[in-house]
Amino acid sequence: MNRTVSRHVYGATAVLVSAIIFLVPFAFILVQSFKTGPDSASLSFTWPIDFVFWENVVTVFQTRDYMLITAFINSTILTVLSVSIMVVLAAMIGWVLARRPSRWNPIFTFFILAGLIVPPAIVPTAWIMQSLGIFNTLGGLALVEVAYGMSFCVLLFRAFVSNIPRELDEAATIDGAGPIRLFFQVGFPLLKSVIVTAIVVQSVTVFNDFANPLYFLPGEENATVQLTLFNFQSQFQTTWNLLFTDILLITIPPLLMYIFFNRQIVAGMTSGAIKG
Amino acid sequence: MATIAPSDATEAVVTSPGKRPPRRKYAQRMYPRWFLLPGAVIFFVLFIAPTFASFYYAFTRWTLFDVEFIGFDNFVTFFTDPQLSKGFTNTLIFGTLTSGLKVVLGLLIGVLLTSEIWARGYLRAVVFFPVLVSTVGVGITFQALMDPYDGLINRALAVVGIDGPGWLTNPDLALYSIIIVDVWRGVGLAALIYMAGLVAIPQEYYEAAKVDGAGAWHRFRNITLPLVRPATTTVIILSLIGGLREFQLIWVMTGGGPGFASDVLASVIYKQYAYGFYGLSTAGNVVLFVVVSAVILPLFWWLNRKQTDL
Numbered sequence: 001m002n003r004t005v006s007r008h009v010y011g012a013t014a015v016l017v018s019a020i021i022f023l024v025p026f027a028f029i030l031v032q033s034f035k036t037g038p039d040s041a042s043l044s045f046t047w048p049i050d051f052v053f054w055e056n057v058v059t060v061f062q063t064r065d066y067m068l069i070t071a072f073i074n075s076t077i078l079t080v081l082s083v084s085i086m087v088v089l090a091a092m093i094g095w096v097l098a099r100r101p102s103r104w105n106p107i108f109t110f111f112i113l114a115g116l117i118v119p120p121a122i123v124p125t126a127w128i129m130q131s132l133g134i135f136n137t138l139g140g141l142a143l144v145e146v147a148y149g150m151s152f153c154v155l156l157f158r159a160f161v162s163n164i165p166r167e168l169d170e171a172a173t174i175d176g177a178g179p180i181r182l183f184f185q186v187g188f189p190l191l192k193s194v195i196v197t198a199i200v201v202q203s204v205t206v207f208n209d210f211a212n213p214l215y216f217l218p219g220e221e222n223a224t225v226q227l228t229l230f231n232f233q234s235q236f237q238t239t240w241n242l243l244f245t246d247i248l249l250i251t252i253p254p255l256l257m258y259i260f261f262n263r264q265i266v267a268g269m270t271s272g273a274i275k276g
Numbered sequence: 277m278a279t280i281a282p283s284d285a286t287e288a289v290v291t292s293p294g295k296r297p298p299r300r301k302y303a304q305r306m307y308p309r310w311f312l313l314p315g316a317v318i319f320f321v322l323f324i325a326p327t328f329a330s331f332y333y334a335f336t337r338w339t340l341f342d343v344e345f346i347g348f349d350n351f352v353t354f355f356t357d358p359q360l361s362k363g364f365t366n367t368l369i370f371g372t373l374t375s376g377l378k379v380v381l382g383l384l385i386g387v388l389l390t391s392e393i394w395a396r397g398y399l400r401a402v403v404f405f406p407v408l409v410s411t412v413g414v415g416i417t418f419q420a421l422m423d424p425y426d427g428l429i430n431r432a433l434a435v436v437g438i439d440g441p442g443w444l445t446n447p448d449l450a451l452y453s454i455i456i457v458d459v460w461r462g463v464g465l466a467a468l469i470y471m472a473g474l475v476a477i478p479q480e481y482y483e484a485a486k487v488d489g490a491g492a493w494h495r496f497r498n499i500t501l502p503l504v505r506p507a508t509t510t511v512i513i514l515s516l517i518g519g520l521r522e523f524q525l526i527w528v529m530t531g532g533g534p535g536f537a538s539d540v541l542a543s544v545i546y547k548q549y550a551y552g553f554y555g556l557s558t559a560g561n562v563v564l565f566v567v568v569s570a571v572i573l574p575l576f577w578w579l580n581r582k583q584t585d586l
Contacts, residue, residue, distance in 0.1 A: 011394025021460070022402045025417055028428060032420075043426040089315035100307040108312075115323060117572050119521045121330035121561045122545060123554045127340060128326055147322035150315055169306065179306050208410035210524050215549070226412045233416070240420065247413040254408040 032244040040241035056245040060232075067220070068228050068246070075225045077138055078213075079206045082145035087198050090150055094157025095187050099166070115151030122215055129216065141217045145206050153198045160194040161187070196264040204254045225250040327565070334562040338555035350559035359536040360560075363544040366451055367567060370458075370526075370540055371519035377459045378515045379508060382466025386507075387500065389467060390474045400471075404464035411461070415528030418457045419444065447537035450530050454538060458525055462518070466511045473507030474500070509579045513572065520568050541567065 024045075032040045033056055034048040061068050097108055125144065126135060134140030164187075172186045188195075210226040217224070228250070232243040334351070337344045354360050389400050406414060421428045422443035430440030443453040477500065485495050523542035526532060532539035532547065539547075541564040548557035 007392070008394065010388075014388060014393060014399060015395050018399055018402050022405065024428070025421060026405070028421065029413075029417055043420050043423060043428070044431070045428050085318075089318070092311040093315045096307045096309065096311040100303045100309075111319070111324070115319065117517055117568060118323075118327055119542070119561065119564045119568060120323060121326040121558060121565075122549055123338070123558045123561070124326035124329035124333060125322060128321065128329070130340075132321075143318055144322050146315075147319050150319050150323075154315075173302075173306060179308050179311075182306055183311070204408060208412075210410065210412045210528075211546075215546075226410055229412050229416060243416060247409070247416065251409050251413060254410075258404075258408050 029244045029247055032240055033248050035241045037239055037241050040239075040244070043240060052241075053245070056241055057249065060242050060245050060249065063228075063231050063242070064220075067223060067231065068225070068249070070221070071223045071225045071228045074138060074222060075207055078142055078145070078224060079203050081139070082142035082149070082206050083199055083202045085142065086146045086149050086153055086202060087195055089146070090153030090198070091157050091188065091191055091195065092183065093150075094154045095161050095183055095191075097154070098158045098161035099169070112151045112154050115148075116155070120148060126216060136217055136219065136222065138217070138222065141213060144212060144216055145209070148212070149202050149205065153202065156194055156198055157191065160191060164190050193264055196261055200257050200261045200264075203257060207254060330558045330561050330565075333555060334559040336555045338558070339552070340554060346555070350556050351563070353556060354559055354563060359539070360544055362536050363532075363539040363541045363560075364563065364567070366538065367520055367540040367542075367564070368571075369451065370455060370522060371516050371571065373452075373455050374458045374462070374519040374522075375512055375515040377455070378463055378466040379511050381459065381463050382470050382511055383504070383508070385463065385467040386470025386474055386504075387496070390471050403467055406461045407464045409461075411524040412528050414457065414461050415525050418453075418460075419529055422453055444530050445534055447534050450534060450538040454526055454529050457529065458519070458522065461525070462515060466515065469510050469514075470504065470507050473504045477503045512579065513576060516572060516575070517568065520571065521564070 028045055031045065031048065032043075034051050034053045036048075036050050036052050039049050097105065129135035129140050129144070132140075134143065168186060168190070169182060172182050177185065208226065209224075213222075213224045213227060229243065229246055232239045232246060333343070335345060335347055337346050337349075355364070385403055389396060389403070393399070420426075422430075424430060424440070424442035424445055427440075427443070429443065433440040441449055444450050481499050481503075482495055485499060490498070521542055522540060523546060526538055526540055526543050527546065530538045532543040541560055545557050545560040545564065548554075548560060
């Protein structure tokens with residue numbers, strides 16, 4: 001009896017504390033996005049006087065000649081392009097590294113860990129991109145994101161591949177598959193759950209990235225969604241209602257990804273790199 | 277597995293036991309090395325090559341068109357200019373504090389969310405949710421919440437009669453306020469990693485300890501803590517790497533201000549880049565590289581060594 005009472009007390013406390021710490025900020029964003037400009041200027045956590053959420057959404061989209069739409073297109077291209085390249089190439093690397101014993105493996109591991117640890121050198125990267133003619137292009141930025149996300153994905157895939165029985169590969173070889181067919185028709189489908197994890201984690205990272213577009217994709221015509229937030233913030237005045245509406249709008253894609261793949265993410269993490 | 281052919285004895289060093297001898301040739305044929313090539317090219321051109329180049333350009337005055345070798349001047353500027361060296365200490369403070377807090381709070385939340393608690397699904401979702409919101413969005417939101425006059429935090433404090441500080445405008449506080457926000461944003465991921473580690477601990481251990489009369493604290497101290505160690509390693513390493521390199525949150529919330537109070541190496545690098553001091557900016561990169569390696573590598577080695585001891 002005493003134990004169940006204390007369990008309820010713990011639970012209720014946890015719910016309350018989490019609500020204050022985690023829910024209030026989101027409720028705040030939501031409430032501000034319902035408000036009119038003057039109403040939101042006071043930043044108070046009050047019920048909106050006028051409910052103008054839809055008008056805010058329309059205004060946010062129209063700001064600066066529909067910059068948000070351009071930005072959504074740019075961010076989508078960037079995310080899809082970089083994540084698909086990253087996942088396929090990293091899966092190939094993880095596959096070979098896990099399957100093929102070699103005395104070079106410690107060196108590969110060194111570079112993979114370096115990719116996780118070493119902070120990217122910004123200016124030299126920009127300079128190399130300029131000499132390759134890919135600076136300030138979406139494709140160029142996508143390749144940079146591939147380079148930065150590669151290590152994490154390779155680690156994830158390598159750990160996962162070593163759990164797949166080799167007998168499957170051998171069976172496929174006996175049936176006449178070459179290395180390319182073996183990987184794309186046998187290996188790749190088997191990696192599905194960890195591929196989902198990599199896709200979700202990296203999509204959210206790339207989509208939410210703000211530093212790399214700032215460095216490698218300057219200019220308004222190339223804006224990604226994160227940069228649209230600065231449309232509503234200036235040194236002298238901030239239109240909070242539109243700013244928070246924008247935050248809400250650009251959080252929808254990562255949120256949808258999370259809702260759809262919630263279970264697989266945790267499963268992929270536990271079977272993959274996070275084992276430690 | 278039990279019937280290992282005699283011919284395997286020499287081969288067993290490089291392959292797993294119990295397989296036929298032509299194993300190695302098979303591996304070479306079916307897992308060709310060129311599979312590594314496309315990914316490796318991108319990685320080397322856009323990551324490794326710039327890193328190596330930075331070791332040269334850090335010693336130059338560089339305008340992208342013109343390179344002048346100036347020796348250690350950039351580094352001297354870095355450590356003698358108080359505005360720049362502030363970034364160095366702040367980076368260490370930011371990295372250590374965020375990482376430490378994420379370990380402690382992440383473990384607590386992880387234990388809570390793997391126990392039979394009320395509304396577990398809701399709690400898991402709500403703790404993880406900030407991970408999905410963009411750093412810029414989080415930064416802006418907390419900028420509003422931490423506003424000294426209109427912000428929700430100080431208004432709430434005023435209700436109970438506390439005169440809240442200028443969270444982001446007070447030079448002594450700004451960095452610590454950002455640290456709190458970074459922990460708020462990242463603790464969900466730490467908790468998730470801990471949850472994965474905690475679930476893997478066999479329940480029998482706890483049952484056996486209970487039979488022996490160990491209390492909740494003893495069970496936590498002697499079973500959970502040592503067995504969740506791999507997860508702790510992961511959380512420490514990941515959050516330290518992220519914390520030492522953090523730029524986005526700081527840039528959005530204070531821009532390194534007020535003054536240079538919350539500048540870290542990453543924001544100094546960006547500022548020098550934006551001003552066109554490419555050599556100095558790259559020197560900042562090299563300093564950051566050295567700091568991260570000097571912190572992470574020994575720690576990594578030490579944590580992994582302790583792990584095998586267990």
